[in-house]
Amino acid sequence: MQLTKWDGHVHSPYCPHGTKDSLRSYIETALDRGLERISFTEHAPLPEGLDDPAPEKDSGMTFEDAERYIEELTALREEYKDQIDIRIGLEFDYFENDVDGTRDIIARYAPRLTDGILSLHYLWIGDRYYSVDYSDDTFAEIVEVMGSVKKAHERYYEGIQALLMTNLGEHQPKRLGHLTLPTKYIKRFPLEAEPDNLIETIKKVRQVDFSLDVNTAGFRKPLCGLPYPYPELLTVTQSLGIPLVYGSDAHLAQDVAADFDFNW
Template sequence: MMKWDGHTHTQFCYHGNDAPLEKYVEQAIALGFTRYSVTEHPPIPVGWVNNESLFQELAMPEQELEQYFAYVQQVKLKYQDQIEVTIGLELDYLHGRTDYTDELISKWGHLLEDVVYSVHYLPGRDGMYCVDFTAEDFTKNLLQYYGSMDTLIDIYFDHVELAIEHASRLSMRKRIGHLNLITKFAHKLPPVSEPLMRERLEQLLPLLLESGVGVDINVAGLRVATCEQAYVPSWFITKATELGIECVYGSDAHKPEQVGLFWDWYEQNMS
């Protein structure tokens, strides 16, 4: 099995860390990784969320994207004899604004080797809200708006299905990001129906198979105190792997020391 971290961030993420990308890559080399995908959050439309200070933290401004690609390219070349660094983005499924992503791809798609395609935003109280910001924000603007966790779970997976459909149109390697991100604050929220979760996840398998979209086996939830679970359940990894759907480890590192965390968990689940 190739030791590959398929989902990582850089100093171009303003809710992360300002350590240079070199530090992340050197950590990956030290841990024996042979491929390392840099998948930063791309810009999002101005005013996408109402909370202005949050907006500033979510993604780089549009004018930085060119600099980001040049920088990753430079790091890729610098370490090419030690590790394969691939250039990527963690694209957002922008409900109602997929034209924004299409435009971004038409401009920059030729540089992209890896895409993680993620659902971070859902329509809520009076606009778009992050499913992964805080439990308080989630409760006030999403849970109370939809009325129950189960309704919210259904809406979330409807969006994941749309994200898979959009991702399927991309020509580079692509994976659906952290499938169960909606469970990030599970310990602080009302319980969700496990049969419903399982049903909605199972329904994704044929879609993934047909579309050629892989799965980001995102372990970041294991380091979140309110979650303590990977964002893809073990049983799903087993089924997806049996079907031949690509399942790629993703540390979702937002700081260098997070690179490679819980690789053992991934390896055990893949064997």
């Protein structure tokens, strides 16, 4: 368990699908809530030439915004250095059908960062990407093409295992975002049984020495009500000695460190 009072997964006004709350407002909220560290992990730009799979084309920052994001956070990190440790990071998407592009984006930005997360938001099935968490209707498309809710989850964990076992370069982040993201819609799509490859996936997290994002955003999703990973799995992660970093996945300032007091 982390000892530092730290929110390790926070977004910003540079998020194409978030609010325009200022970076300073996120930092001030972190200070008000007694945090010692805050990691900004905005969605990285997509690989060049990759068509954004999101319906609203809002998966990541533009290259121009990414430069402004790093510059503004660099100045704020210096300004607040005696009050809070500000980590400058990105949340990098793993694109199964464009691993080279994923690797290139990490190589382009990671050496300039002080934190980072690797996440899977899209699954390549057949000849296109499907969104895991854009909406319950887009997740329904994965359920339909895979044939069941259980198989949809298993396809996601197959993608997570590929992410974990792929060499993405010397600067790749070693923290995995929201391990159980498909449970975002668990109230609409209940699981009939635990995915067969879930525990195997957690063991691979340990095998490659990743830490896990304990992501509390699921508490704030109407069809979820659970963190990612959910509490039963946190017991498994601890038995394996996997480091955990709490993250709010805040897309507005008031959600910094939200729901960190849950019991498991």
